[in-house]
């Protein structure tokens with residue numbers, strides 16, 4: 001399940017679940033290197049655990065199309081625990 005959420009500072013979070021067991025998940029084991037969480041520095045293993053792809057509020061909305069496209073392609077990796085915490089703050 002992929003959920004789009006926004007935190008208190010307007011940053012967008014795209015939740016990415018761990019993949020179900022199977023060939024695709026196994027492919028990720030070899031293809032991707034872990035990204036550190038931008039909040040806590042813990043390594044996030046794509047396909048093996050839930051995490052968030054975070055974009056700044058302005059991503060994709062700039063008047064400059066090239067910059068907008070580049071921003072949309074890049075994201076900050078946020079682990080599940082940090083993402084949950086940041087999105088929780090939004091609710092308070």
Ligand SMILES: [Zn+2]
Nearest residue numbers: 037040079082
């Ligand atoms: Zn984290």
